[in-house]
Amino acid sequence: MTLLLIVIHSIINIALGYVVLYLLDRGRKSRLWVVEAFLIGAFLETMIGFVFLMIGMSELYAFYTTIVIAFCFLLYQFFISKKLRLKKPKVSGKLNLFEVLLLIPIVTKVSIALYQLLRFPIYFDDAMTHWSGRAHALYGKVNWSMDATSEFFLGAAFGFKEYPLFLVIWRSINAGICGGWNDVVARADSFIFYILIMISVYIIIRKKTEKRWMALAASFIISAVPLMHIHATSGYSEIAVCLVVLVIYNALTEGAYFKAGILTALCIWTKNEGLFLFFPIFAVCTLYVTAMDKQLDLKRKVISTASYCLSTMILISPWLIYKSMNGIPLSVISSEENFYHADSILLFLSKLCNSPSSNIFWMAFFVFIIIGFNNWRKQKEIVMGVGLILMTLTLLFYVFCFTDAHRFLINDMTAHRSLLQIAPIAVIVIIASVIKSPESSDSESKKEVTHADA
Amino acid sequence: MTYPGIKKLQALSKGIRYSLFLLLLIAAYPSYSQQPNVNHLLASNFTTVGNVIEITTPPDWVSQQVLIGWKRSDQVTYAQMFYVPRGTSAVHLSKYNAWSGNIEVVATTDNRLSAQVVPKSWSHNIEFFLSPNQLTPGSINFDLGYTIGNTPFSHILFGLFALISLVVFGIRRKEFLLSLLIGFLIVWGMLDARQIKNHMDQISLFQSNNNQLTPFEGFDNFYDSCDTMIGDETWRLQPLSGVWNSYAKYRLAEKTYAPVNKKTGREPSLLVTPKPNKRKPLITNQGVSLVRLK
Numbered sequence: 001m002t003l004l005l006i007v008i009h010s011i012i013n014i015a016l017g018y019v020v021l022y023l024l025d026r027g028r029k030s031r032l033w034v035v036e037a038f039l040i041g042a043f044l045e046t047m048i049g050f051v052f053l054m055i056g057m058s059e060l061y062a063f064y065t066t067i068v069i070a071f072c073f074l075l076y077q078f079f080i081s082k083k084l085r086l087k088k089p090k091v092s093g094k095l096n097l098f099e100v101l102l103l104i105p106i107v108t109k110v111s112i113a114l115y116q117l118l119r120f121p122i123y124f125d126d127a128m129t130h131w132s133g134r135a136h137a138l139y140g141k142v143n144w145s146m147d148a149t150s151e152f153f154l155g156a157a158f159g160f161k162e163y164p165l166f167l168v169i170w171r172s173i174n175a176g177i178c179g180g181w182n183d184v185v186a187r188a189d190s191f192i193f194y195i196l197i198m199i200s201v202y203i204i205i206r207k208k209t210e211k212r213w214m215a216l217a218a219s220f221i222i223s224a225v226p227l228m229h230i231h232a233t234s235g236y237s238e239i240a241v242c243l244v245v246l247v248i249y250n251a252l253t254e255g256a257y258f259k260a261g262i263l264t265a266l267c268i269w270t271k272n273e274g275l276f277l278f279f280p281i282f283a284v285c286t287l288y289v290t291a292m293d294k295q296l297d298l299k300r301k302v303i304s305t306a307s308y309c310l311s312t313m314i315l316i317s318p319w320l321i322y323k324s325m326n327g328i329p330l331s332v333i334s335s336e337e338n339f340y341h342a343d344s345i346l347l348f349l350s351k352l353c354n355s356p357s358s359n360i361f362w363m364a365f366f367v368f369i370i371i372g373f374n375n376w377r378k379q380k381e382i383v384m385g386v387g388l389i390l391m392t393l394t395l396l397f398y399v400f401c402f403t404d405a406h407r408f409l410i411n412d413m414t415a416h417r418s419l420l421q422i423a424p425i426a427v428i429v430i431i432a433s434v435i436k437s438p439e440s441s442d443s444e445s446k447k448e449v450t451h452a453d454a
Numbered sequence: 455m456t457y458p459g460i461k462k463l464q465a466l467s468k469g470i471r472y473s474l475f476l477l478l479l480i481a482a483y484p485s486y487s488q489q490p491n492v493n494h495l496l497a498s499n500f501t502t503v504g505n506v507i508e509i510t511t512p513p514d515w516v517s518q519q520v521l522i523g524w525k526r527s528d529q530v531t532y533a534q535m536f537y538v539p540r541g542t543s544a545v546h547l548s549k550y551n552a553w554s555g556n557i558e559v560v561a562t563t564d565n566r567l568s569a570q571v572v573p574k575s576w577s578h579n580i581e582f583f584l585s586p587n588q589l590t591p592g593s594i595n596f597d598l599g600y601t602i603g604n605t606p607f608s609h610i611l612f613g614l615f616a617l618i619s620l621v622v623f624g625i626r627r628k629e630f631l632l633s634l635l636i637g638f639l640i641v642w643g644m645l646d647a648r649q650i651k652n653h654m655d656q657i658s659l660f661q662s663n664n665n666q667l668t669p670f671e672g673f674d675n676f677y678d679s680c681d682t683m684i685g686d687e688t689w690r691l692q693p694l695s696g697v698w699n700s701y702a703k704y705r706l707a708e709k710t711y712a713p714v715n716k717k718t719g720r721e722p723s724l725l726v727t728p729k730p731n732k733r734k735p736l737i738t739n740q741g742v743s744l745v746r747l748k
Binding site (some may be wrong): 101102105108109112115116119120122124125126128129133136137139140142143150151153156158181186217219221223224226227229230231234236237297301354355356357359360363364367368371372375376413414416417430431433434 | 522589592593595596597598599600603606607608611612615630631632634635639640641642643645646647648651653654657660665667670674696697700701703704707708709710711716717718740
């Protein structure tokens with residue numbers, strides 16, 4: 001029952017997100033519009049919840065506000081403007097044997113994850129403290145305060161107050177909807193994100209290659225990354241960032257800069273890495289994409305980049321200003337330490353390429369981008385994907401080898417989790433490096449013609 | 455998962471009167487539990503090279519996790535929970551770095567178990583490869599992986615990846631990258647099959663353990679009772695070890711809490727503590743008690 005109510009809550013979030021997407025895109029639907037609508041809806045709902053908390057109201061009112069906005073708009077669309085029409089989903093042909101073989105392990109893992117979500121108790125430390133510990137405190141009200149002088153400020157007695165509130169507020173709202181707290185509420189979003197990651201990867205690759213087996217292969221690869229499954233029911237935030245990063249990447253490849261900005265704000269609202277790691281990286285990606293877009297003149301290039309950066313900053317500003325006003329540090333990691341820790345390079349490389357946590361995933365990624373260089377170098381969205389991964393690895397290298405976070409590299413605490421966040425992009429790059437880009441196909445056919453002429 | 459801090463693994467004498475040995479592993483399992491005594495000797499004085507340790511259970515043994523600790527001749531000590539099924543089975547210790555060189559002593563908490571050191575065979579390699587990596591609080595951060603013999607499974611898969619890709623390319627004679635992708639999908643499928651087996655093993659252990667996960671056995675009911683007993687009063691938590699601390703706070707987050715050493719203006723009426731001292735526990739589980747302060 002809890003899971004059903006959370007799914008209904010998610011659908012209501014999709015409705016709110018649809019309103020925003022409709023106003024933003026005016027019918028230009030993205031291939032991932034349902035996932036985007038869900039994320040944007042949940043983002044706005046929790047941000048409204050945060051504003052309500054600041055003025056002393058319950059965050060649950062944000063849910064009621066969401067219902068009112070979303071359904072008024074949908075009813076208007078359905079009955080008055082008649083622009084909303086329900087269509088039957090397209091059902092493509094029968095699966096062949098290879099596709100069935102790819103689908104079986106995916107379905108098996110989803111079933112196992114569902115069982116673990118419904119039957120296993122909450123188990124991992126950060127979920128019990130920073131994410132669901134604080135969410136439970138917020139839901140219970142007695143151990144939560146918005147007063148910066150209180151020991152319970154932002155649930156500080158239960159977890160780090162420096163950590164953002166997206167999952168905390170969303171879970172608390174879920175508990176309110178379900179009428180009580182339980183371990184499913186504490187972790188259900190992880191399972192939803194897990195499913196959405198596989199679906200998003202499928203849709204992106206299906207669109208790109210127009211081959212169902214390749215799309216299924218991509219979903220299978222991401223579902224089988226060893227650490228991914230355990231995060232599917234853990235209640236941690238990495239899997240949320242993983243999905244959000246994937247959807248931002250997709251929005252940028254579609255030239256939807258404002259939308260990418262909203263999603264980047266959500267990334268910052270989910271985890272501090274969003275601010276320090278992904279916002280600067282995606283800003284560089286935006287510069288690259290706009291620079292490479294020959295249809296945009298200089299003015300449009302500047303406006304596109306600015307719309308990305310400004311939408312991010314404006315939408316996340318309530319949280320950042322609030323943090324600044326109340327003297328909350330931006331991160332729990334000390335920025336004072338800044339020197340190279342001996343032998344870190346080898347240690348970092350060993351975590352990347354010689355660890356059971358990702359097994360041969362990253363090794364295979366490097367094999368594919370080296371051998372498939374000629375295929376992907378002409379696809380600008382894949383060049384952006386490779387750039388995104390290399391920039392992330394560079395920044396992670398800096399964080400783990402030069403700062404206080406070095407201890408997390410030594411004790412295996414966060415390095416693998418950080419790498420997990422960009423794994424879906426790596427899967428897209430792997431598949432894209434296999435397929436021939438239109439340009440390279442053209443040049444090969446030209447060569448063949450030249451040979452024939454000769 | 456490394457559990458540092460085996461503070462006191464008393465040296466056992468070499469080859470004489472085992473019945474006198476008392477192996478006290480105080481706080482051997484600091485992340486979880488309250489000072490279990492790892493005082494039942496399993497084996498002593500042998501080398502890990504070419505040898506494995508086999509544990510034999512009594513006929514009425516219910517498959518469960520037990521704590522096994524060991525001390526090397528260079529004084530390095532280590533302890534870890536292991537799943538011990540009924541009958542005789544080899545324990546896969548070689549995946550831990552601390553299991554190397556000469557072992558001075560191996561001991562456990564349960565005196566119903568016996569063990570012998572036997573030469574390592576291929577059947578052990580297969581048994582170890584198929585033995586489950588159980589869930590631990592560290593599972594969220596990294597995967598322990600698998601080995602076949604002394605070779606990590608990932609190395610074997612990478613070799614197979616290259617080999618299968620070449621074979622597929624040899625058969626198809628075109629599109630090397632596609633052959634590479636097929637090779638990758640095949641080895642990734644092998645890994646996934648092993649992972650799925652592991653998830654199933656974890657579920658199976660969970661079910662055989664009365665739907666409980668180590669080290670939280672019994673704590674769901676314990677904190678439900680605490681919740682009822684605390685009611686509208688205020689509670690305080692005296693620090694427990696590791697994840698037990700987080701679990702206690704998480705479960706009682708809706709009850710008015712008074713942190714230790716903080717000026718919150720809240721006076722606790724009840725205390726969750728590992729040391730009830732002279733106070734009479736209202737309820738206890740695994741050494742953690744709820745006591746009334748006033």
